[in-house]
Amino acid sequence: MSKVTAYTGEQIQKHSTREDIWIVVHGKVYDVTKFLDEHPGGEEVILEHAGIDATEAFEDIGHSDDARELLKDYFIGDLEVEYYLDACRPEFPGLHSADADAVTNMPSLAYGCFCIDVFRI
Numbered sequence: 673m674s675k676v677t678a679y680t681g682e683q684i685q686k687h688s689t690r691e692d693i694w695i696v697v698h699g700k701v702y703d704v705t706k707f708l709d710e711h712p713g714g715e716e717v718i719l720e721h722a723g724i725d726a727t728e729a730f731e732d733i734g735h736s737d738d739a740r741e742l743l744k745d746y747f748i749g750d751l752e753v754e755y756y757l758d759a760c761r762p763e764f765p766g767l768h769s770a771d772a773d774a775v776t777n778m779p780s781l782a783y784g785c786f787c788i789d790v791f792r793i
């Protein structure tokens with residue numbers, strides 16, 4: 673099985689233009705450059721989340737199961753563990769500790785620091 677690449681917040685933030693745009697949803701990184709034109713909700717809302725975590729916006733809209741399936745086509749890797757948690761990286765808001773996915777979908781802990789505080793909440 674091939675290893676999934678994990679990207680840091682800094683790496684992801686470099687891809688924040690219309691020509692090269694990555695976003696993060698539930699700890700997974702997506703290259704949505706080719707999807708921008710096709711997004712039924714328009715490109716503007718995706719551009720607003722260029723290079724950052726779009727989980728909250730994605731969920732607030734209440735995307736369909738089809739939309740969630742579609743995400744898979746654009747998957748390029750995981751968000752590195754240390755960027756998962758707001759507490760660790762306030763400048764790159766990751767998943768919130770209350771989000772069960774943050775724990776269940778967490779990639780290998782081998783990727784750098786881990787913020788233990790989340791489990792105390």
Ligand code: HEM
Pocket residue numbers: 702704707711712713714717718721726729730733734735736737738739740742743746
């Ligand atoms: C790669 C990420 C995304 C994918 C694959 C995606 C996919 C879709 C799809 C398939 C729809 C049609 C309705 C549905 O099936 O739910 C949709 C609608 C929409 N999406 Fe996204 N979306 C993404 C990211 C976002 C983000 C980050 C926002 C930020 C707010 C957003 C906002 C919207 C809005 C406003 C609509 C229109 C809803 C409506 O007019 O009924 N989407 N999206």
